[in-house]
Amino acid sequence: MTNKQNRATAISHPNLAFIKYWGNQDDRLRLPVNSSVSMNLHGLQTQTTVEWGENLEGDTLILNGNYETGRALERVSAHLDVIRERLNLTMRASVLSANNFPMGTGIASSASSFAALTVAAVAAGGGNLTERELTTLARRGSGSASRSVPSGFVRWYKGDSHETSYAESIAAPDYWDVVDVIAVVSGQHKAVGSTEGHQSANTSDLQAARVAGADERLRVCCDAILARDFASFAEVVEMDSNLMHAVMMTSRPPLFYWLPATLAIMEQVRRWRADGLQVCYTLDAGPNVHCICIRKDAEQVKSGLKVLSGVLNVLTAPPGGPANIIEHATE
Amino acid sequence: MTNKQNRATAISHPNLAFIKYWGNQDDRLRLPVNSSVSMNLHGLQTQTTVEWGENLEGDTLILNGNYETGRALERVSAHLDVIRERLNLTMRASVLSANNFPMGTGIASSASSFAALTVAAVAAGGGNLTERELTTLARRGSGSASRSVPSGFVRWYKGDSHETSYAESIAAPDYWDVVDVIAVVSGQHKAVGSTEGHQSANTSDLQAARVAGADERLRVCCDAILARDFASFAEVVEMDSNLMHAVMMTSRPPLFYWLPATLAIMEQVRRWRADGLQVCYTLDAGPNVHCICIRKDAEQVKSGLKVLSGVLNVLTAPPGGPANIIEHATE
Numbered sequence: 001m002t003n004k005q006n007r008a009t010a011i012s013h014p015n016l017a018f019i020k021y022w023g024n025q026d027d028r029l030r031l032p033v034n035s036s037v038s039m040n041l042h043g044l045q046t047q048t049t050v051e052w053g054e055n056l057e058g059d060t061l062i063l064n065g066n067y068e069t070g071r072a073l074e075r076v077s078a079h080l081d082v083i084r085e086r087l088n089l090t091m092r093a094s095v096l097s098a099n100n101f102p103m104g105t106g107i108a109s110s111a112s113s114f115a116a117l118t119v120a121a122v123a124a125g126g127g128n129l130t131e132r133e134l135t136t137l138a139r140r141g142s143g144s145a146s147r148s149v150p151s152g153f154v155r156w157y158k159g160d161s162h163e164t165s166y167a168e169s170i171a172a173p174d175y176w177d178v179v180d181v182i183a184v185v186s187g188q189h190k191a192v193g194s195t196e197g198h199q200s201a202n203t204s205d206l207q208a209a210r211v212a213g214a215d216e217r218l219r220v221c222c223d224a225i226l227a228r229d230f231a232s233f234a235e236v237v238e239m240d241s242n243l244m245h246a247v248m249m250t251s252r253p254p255l256f257y258w259l260p261a262t263l264a265i266m267e268q269v270r271r272w273r274a275d276g277l278q279v280c281y282t283l284d285a286g287p288n289v290h291c292i293c294i295r296k297d298a299e300q301v302k303s304g305l306k307v308l309s310g311v312l313n314v315l316t317a318p319p320g321g322p323a324n325i326i327e328h329a330t331e
Numbered sequence: 332m333t334n335k336q337n338r339a340t341a342i343s344h345p346n347l348a349f350i351k352y353w354g355n356q357d358d359r360l361r362l363p364v365n366s367s368v369s370m371n372l373h374g375l376q377t378q379t380t381v382e383w384g385e386n387l388e389g390d391t392l393i394l395n396g397n398y399e400t401g402r403a404l405e406r407v408s409a410h411l412d413v414i415r416e417r418l419n420l421t422m423r424a425s426v427l428s429a430n431n432f433p434m435g436t437g438i439a440s441s442a443s444s445f446a447a448l449t450v451a452a453v454a455a456g457g458g459n460l461t462e463r464e465l466t467t468l469a470r471r472g473s474g475s476a477s478r479s480v481p482s483g484f485v486r487w488y489k490g491d492s493h494e495t496s497y498a499e500s501i502a503a504p505d506y507w508d509v510v511d512v513i514a515v516v517s518g519q520h521k522a523v524g525s526t527e528g529h530q531s532a533n534t535s536d537l538q539a540a541r542v543a544g545a546d547e548r549l550r551v552c553c554d555a556i557l558a559r560d561f562a563s564f565a566e567v568v569e570m571d572s573n574l575m576h577a578v579m580m581t582s583r584p585p586l587f588y589w590l591p592a593t594l595a596i597m598e599q600v601r602r603w604r605a606d607g608l609q610v611c612y613t614l615d616a617g618p619n620v621h622c623i624c625i626r627k628d629a630e631q632v633k634s635g636l637k638v639l640s641g642v643l644n645v646l647t648a649p650p651g652g653p654a655n656i657i658e659h660a661t662e
Binding site: 205206208209210212213238239242243245246247249250252254256258259260261262263264266267 | 536537539540541543544569570573574576577578580581583585587589590591592593594595597598
């Protein structure tokens with residue numbers, strides 16, 4: 001009895017920001033204070049099926065095999081409201097979502113989750129929207145989800161309205177053979193989630209100065225990606241990560257995401273680079289260290305990381321493709 | 332044949348800044364970009380004897396039993412030039428200096444060294460200067476040496492000229508029974524010394540914002556000391572330390588002074604305070620963690636620190652007195 005025209009499945013990858021998103025101009029619309037740039041992480045993905053149903057009494061969410069209620073469902077349902085409004089739908093939806101990377105890896109799943117949810121929900125609802133508009137809708141669920149919609153290396157323009165804060169690909173996944181080698185030092189959930197963290201950014205005396213230089217760092221970073229200039233890339237990526245964590249640790253109250261092992265890995269990466277390896281680090285709002293390197297150096301970086309004290313696991317991800325519909329019932 | 336009227340011996344303590352000095356408005360005069368406040372560290376001291384000699388061909392320096400040449404002697408000799416100019420002396424001096432704290436504790440000796448050198452050299456040269464002027468002269472050798480001249484809790488006014496950049500006591504050593512419990516995690520020399528570090532401060536995008544808030548933090552910190560208000564004190568002292576290290580790690584090139592153990596101790600201190608202990612941390616340009624606590628909690632903090640991984644040694648220092656002449660040959 002299911003109306004199969006109302007169902008679609010999408011996959012999407014998490015993304016790693018090289019120039020970070022930290023703090024909003026508008027919390028409700030998730031308009032960021034600065035533009036950012038990232039790469040999608042191939043091999044890590046969220047797969048989400050959305051089915052709109054005339055007879056459903058409410059939205060439901062099955063996440064990694066478990067029926068979710070409470071805040072997880074509320075956030076998904078609020079995002080479905082945004083999509084319902086855009087597509088003029090009143091139906092409720094059942095959402096089935098799973099990540100192929102365990103929660104315990106400390107890799108944020110909100111970007112890939114809301115990108116996949118958006119793309120699947122719009123397709124299932126019969127919407128035929130541009131990629132640009134899909135990035136703006138995904139942004140409403142989780143800011144960085146906008147960057148998981150386009151392919152490869154992605155720039156998210158901060159904009160000043162819902163329509164102008166969108167993301168687009170600046171280079172395809174195979175444009176530059178860099179790899180993200182992720183040193184997992186904790187599988188714990190973040191003590192302070194990103195949504196709250198973004199709201200705390202303005203409590204740091206240093207946030208305005210970080211933001212003031214962001215456009216220039218973004219320009220340098222995009223130029224370095226397009227020129228495949230690893231030395232310039234490494235310098236600006238590490239600086240941008242240091243700046244974000246400087247803001248975090250001077251917020252009120254201070255947010256310290258680093259563990260002792262985090263610091264040891266960062267120093268090791270700087271030493272490897274001084275010794276000639278093309279590798280640099282960047283950290284999200286968590287203790288795991290993303291070591292970006294040229295593919296030919298990836299095995300050496302990986303085996304170097306594995307023997308460091310405090311490293312629980314090492315994952316490797318080359319640049320990934322866009323959020324993609326993999327099944328669309330059209331009966 | 333020694334002219335004993337030309338000899339004096341002084342002792343001086345290192346000091347721990349609660350509101351930090353980082354960066355100069357004028358490198359030659361060592362005029363800082365912001366005012367600072369500190370406490371002298373009783374029990375740790377430099378003892379310095381200066382003897383001016385008509386027949387000496389050059390300045391000499393014996394430091395901790397070794398004849399020094401090269402940069403250490405040059406820096407002392409340059410400071411003696413400042414004192415020679417002030418006192419209208421042309422004689423050279425022999426300087427004998429020793430610290431009772433090993434170099435290997437990672438505790439900066441430049442503040443106590445230049446405070447003791449200044450006070451001894453002026454007394455030996457027959458100068459009768461005010462404490463205020465002595466603080467300005469000491470500042471020329473090492474900025475923070477100005478804070479080791481007065482007693483107890485000391486405020487150093489940034490000023491805008493040699494004469495107006497001076498330090499004075501805001502409270503005697505026994506005014507507040509706090510103790511500095513120092514977790515030594517490395518005895519290594521600093522990779523980047525303070526003089527170079529100060530010069531790098533302006534290369535951070537965050538320095539201007541740190542400086543902009545420094546007057547307000549200084550006011551809050553001095554008020555907290557005078558009111559013996561540990562909660563306000565702890566909050567502003569940790570924030571000021573975090574701000575300085577945020578500037579350091581975003582300088583070009585970045586300066587990371589923290590070791591993994593440093594980070595672990597900082598987190599432990601925050602946890603202890605959350606559990607009701609009156610303790611907070613601050614770090615200088617090095618990895619050792621100064622844990623400031625109320626005297627009654629000092630033993631508990633000390634034994635807690637001793638069992639932490641990476642802690643090599645724990646020292647304890649209550650507030651100390653001024654730089655002081657202990658011997659003045661008047662024959």
